[in-house]
Amino acid sequence: MPGNEGLAVIELEQVAYSYGGGELLSDLSIRLSPGSFHFLTGPSGSGKTTFLKLCYGELQATAGQVRAFETDMRALDRDQMAMMRRRMGIVHQDCRFLDHLPVADNVALPLTVSGRDLGQENANLAELLSWVGLSDRADARPPELSGGERQRAALARAVIMSPDVVLADEPTGNVDWDMSQRLLQLLIELNKMGKTVLIATHDLALIRAAKSQVQARVLRISNRRLQLAGADL
């Protein structure tokens, strides 16, 4: 994104998050530049999902500042937050679909809520479903999908608005190795298109596989703090 090289897509500055009287994350500082690729790892319960939720504003930091596209997230009202999320593609750990709608409508949901004319977006939608290998499952309901298909549908929904950043929480959590490689390739392809990608995962094999294909920084949450992971990965 020419001219935006100096701007951070997401920036955390001395962020802490407390819950139920205890501090879950503390003194987090990180800057995600446009077009960068980051992995976020750490043991289960270390706060990876919380970190992502802070990035897309589902949770508010109890100390420090979270900025998205140079805007303090705390300063946003609910409508402004909605507009902000249209610039973010979020792949939730449990995917979260509207079970009464077919897969194609779920994937197109960001277009629907932003008031875009779906008639004009049909070709893009079909191409995207084909890209994630779900063309033949377009009319299925989400509960009929396998774990891998759900993850791919969630990824397609996350990128249909061509967001500036993709935040994925364990996108390969419920799929076999082959499927996780396929999903990884999709995310790498997005990154090559200039999108910033942040993947939270505890799957170190996936990180190793990615590092051979893309220049990725690996962050680790340990003892509530964020560290840059070393060569052990």
Add this chain to the structure above:
Amino acid sequence: MNAIINLIVGDAQADRVVPPTGFTARLTLFASGAMAFLTVFALALSLASGRLAHRWAEELARSATIRISAPADQMAAQTEAALTVLKQTPGVASARALSAAEQAALLAPWFGPDLPLDQLPMPQLVEVIEDSTGYDAQGLRLRLAAEVPGATLDDHTRWRKPLVDAARSLRRLGWISILLIGGAMAAMITLAAQAALAANHQVIEVLRLVGARDNYIALAFVRRFTIRAFLGATVGVVLGLAGVLLLPSASDEGGFLTGLGFQGATWLWPVLIPPLGALVALLATGAAARRTLRRLS
């Protein structure tokens, strides 16, 4: 303004994001239908009471009766004197003495047609019709007392006022009932909307995750409840009007109850009930949606 246009025109795609929910849909349809049905009857009652109050007030206020009780040999003279006084009284349009046959007809319902009234010491009745300016009842009484000692003026005030008051109270009660029905309908639809919103909190989370604004989410629910309330109220009004049509038609013998219904242009009033019901649903659901979305943020 855009929100109102969106509400009316709708967006088929946006409508689908909220899943159809069973019991809240049925509750809204039933509540709005039942309330519209009751509103038709409350409206019919109120309008009929209004007509009655108006008629009694108009008819009775324009007429009065003078009763002359005098010995038989003075009766004709006192009647003539009373008519002379009435002719000279400003505000009296006309006055005439009732004939013996007319007086007999008035008593017939109580004593039967065969009563020999000519053998009884009957008072003479004089019917007085006032003009639009009206007359001074107190002044007329004083003049009659001076010039026609056997005459008593009855301007019907004693028994007209409570009747008119009763009819007006009935009309007021009808309107209060309509307001209460509207309030009860709003409360029921609010409960249904809150239940639907609470049951769909995961849908709301997903919509927010993909960038839906609160107005978009609220409108999806508001439209659904407004349309349901309109449909339910339409059915209720149709059934209510059928019920009113089945009531006996107005007649003198039936009195007030047979006049319960709509007349002339007032038949158009029930047409307003479905849009008003939809408006109540729109406001109630809108308020419930705003509250719930604020709480879920």
